[in-house]
Amino acid sequence: MMILLRQIRQYKKDTLLTPLFAGLEVIMEVLLPFITAKIIDEGLNGEDLSAVYRYGALMVVMAMLSLLFGALAGKYAASASSGFACNLRESMYEKIQTFSFSNIDKFSTASLVTRMTTDITNVQNAFQMVIRIAVRAPMTLICSMVMCFVISPKLSLMFLVAIVFLAVVLFTIIHFATRVFNEVFERYDDLNASIQENVSAIRVVKAYVREDHENKKFRNSAQTLYRLFVKAEGLVILNNPMMMLVVYGCIIGISWFGAKFIVAGSMTTGELTSLFSYTMSLMMSLMMLSMIFVMLTMSMASIRRICEVLKETPDLQNPDKPRENVADGSIDFNHVSFAYRHGSGEDTLKDIDLHIRSGETIGIIGGTGSGKSSLVNLISRLYDATEGSVCVGGVDVREYDLEALRNQVSVVLQKNVLFSGTILENLRWGNENATREECIHACESACADEFIERFPDKYDTYLERGGVNVSGGQKQRLCIARALLKSPKVLILDDSTSAVDTATDAKIRRAFAEEIPGTTKLIIAQRISSVQSADRIVVLDNGKINGIGSHEELLASNEIYREIYESQNQNGSGDFDQNHENISSPNEPKKTENPKNL
Known part of the structure; x- marks a missing residue:
């Protein structure tokens, strides 16, 4: 009371x-x-x-x-x-x-x-x-x-x-x-x-x-x-x-x-x-x-x-004397393990040891449940690691002021969300003080200007709740533009170009390289074409790192990556889970699906 x-x-x-x-x-x-x-x-x-x-x-x-x-x-x-x-x-x-x-x-x-x-x-x-x-x-x-x-x-x-x-x-x-x-x-x-x-x-x-x-x-x-x-x-x-x-x-x-x-x-x-x-x-x-x-x-x-x-007490709290400035976009996962329910014995991530230089572009690929989204959620401290530490700019994320850290880590989520209001109002979620010209430039980088200019009201077009009056690909590009307006030190794209065609995907990646070369970019994708130009690619399997290297190195050394690449290029299939299932246990006989268990 x-x-x-x-x-x-x-x-x-x-x-x-x-x-x-x-x-x-x-x-x-x-x-x-x-x-x-x-x-x-x-x-x-x-x-x-x-x-x-x-x-x-x-x-x-x-x-x-x-x-x-x-x-x-x-x-x-x-x-x-x-x-x-x-x-x-x-x-x-x-x-x-x-x-x-x-x-x-x-x-x-x-x-x-x-x-x-x-x-x-x-x-x-x-x-x-x-x-x-x-x-x-x-x-x-x-x-x-x-x-x-x-x-x-x-x-x-x-x-x-x-x-x-x-x-x-x-x-x-x-x-x-x-x-x-x-x-x-x-x-x-x-x-x-x-x-x-x-x-x-x-x-x-x-x-x-x-x-x-x-x-x-x-x-x-x-x-x-x-x-x-x-x-x-x-x-x-x-x-x-x-x-x-x-x-x-x-x-x-x-x-x-x-x-x-x-x-x-x-x-x-x-x-x-x-x-x-x-x-x-x-x-x-x-x-x-x-x-x-x-x-x-x-x-x-x-x-x-x-x-x-x-x-209810928030699980994540600011430290007594939080750091306000993020030096650069370098990211270090120091033997990180993570579980959504502490003490459950089921770790989503297991002993992740990964070190990313500032400005580097990292591709992340893996099947459903392999821990891709969980991995990047630790960077902006949406969750805390169960074991080990995650560092951004050389400092443990738990030492930063939460708002200061998240202002420097821009995330385009797997499930894109737009709010009721004009396109400009949605874009300014990234930077409330952004000028119209800055919003237009961000949309050009995200290849969103192509469809916005076709709207009668252009950037003043009103979006319904959830962005239901634009397509999935258009919604993704608006969310990418919104993230770019933050001018972040780290940009995370969580499978956020899955609804755009490969040509537009390539344009967006080329714009990233030209417009924000100093920003560390982490790209989670199912398509090999979305990550093959990355400096390094991380292959996740069951919460563990299965392989790290460039596109050419992984083709030569990583069986999972090579099989997926060949299946997507030969059969035109982008279903990672299906292909991964076929290659992860090559000696097991193939099972017929029972519709009753679907």
Whole structure:
């Protein structure tokens, strides 16, 4: 709770004023039945018209004040709860931005979206109810109880019995409902994941005519969530009939015993009338308290999920005295091993010892799962090595300021991402201060100017979310141009020219050699033609270096590289995995694929 309360920040004033005005509203409301009793006893029964006018005017003033205080309490409650939710979302979002890839791997995207939307909305509603109704209801309960005991201590004893009964019922309901609500919000994650997956891959769904399958999958998730909600609400709704039972039971009891007290002369008609009013106020306050407990029961599951994100400690931290300057683009892997899950015993990279000079062009080739992307992710410290060290510019990457290091290591990822906005706005992700001329020059180097100039709006063309209105090859070239604008000391291309033709690929590589000769370039590719002009080529196999050398050296000495080269040139196949599978175990008999196991 302390973690959440820190998010109130600039809304402390509104948070404090809400219960203050709610308390004043309660005082006015509690005094109204007392004034009503005075009008009946002194005015009507005493046949004193001046008393009726006097107490009537006082009631009008008190009612107007109650209305004013209630409106102010509502206003400040809305401001405080909305501001609290806003701060909470900002804090969660900022926290997520500090996460390393390993932290992000712990939470699914759908789960993070649910936590920042549905869960925070639940907490916001609970917070508003706590600062307003949780003050109003107990005050009304206490004040009404006090007034009831002032009027008739004997009749008021039945309220204590009613409160104990309701407390037992409410505790039982909350005990069973809490477990169901915990499961409900986990199912929300599944539902959001289904929506996100379907919408982002809608073209594939339609291409394979899988709409019915996706509808069925979503329907199952929605039905599961429906059944859980019905079960949870079925438990919570028991609160209302129990409350009504107590309310009407108290009214019947007061009517029965109150009538006897009036006949006996120990109670006046006005006192009985005010006692009825206090009874209703007392019972309504109990109902509001039960609603608060139910809301808190729902929100506790959300609070736990939110705090999981806020309490998550980023695996990658800046050192106490970080280095700000990267001397050059030299890269050293000093006997590096890496596993995504520490202690799992399954290393993705094993004893990598590789030394790259600044300005050198290195090709990296290997099959799926050989560790190519994992290797380059260690350079910009998206992950930390499990064993050994990775050095850039002669300094261990763990000694750099993360932002300073990543500003000098530009990465074009395997999965290219563009954001909604113009082409220029997307390009300036590489350098927010880049001029239009610099953006155009970067696009020329990446061979992106060819298609941009054909757009009616050219560089002001609006790209939809994810860049869905450009082709895969165009998207790759825009991402390369964006990376070039950073003027990095290290440029990493993670299979980022797979969607462009070989002629364009060659133009891009030639531009790299001419435009950024001093930048260290690491090119991950499946095509031999994309890396054969590199200074050196690294062949990865099962997380280990299988061979290092120039194109000619590897053709002469490395069996895997030679077989792939021959298969791509003779058969026109670029499928590394298939060819690698055929040559990695030449003595094994070929197996026929079983479609059932695909």
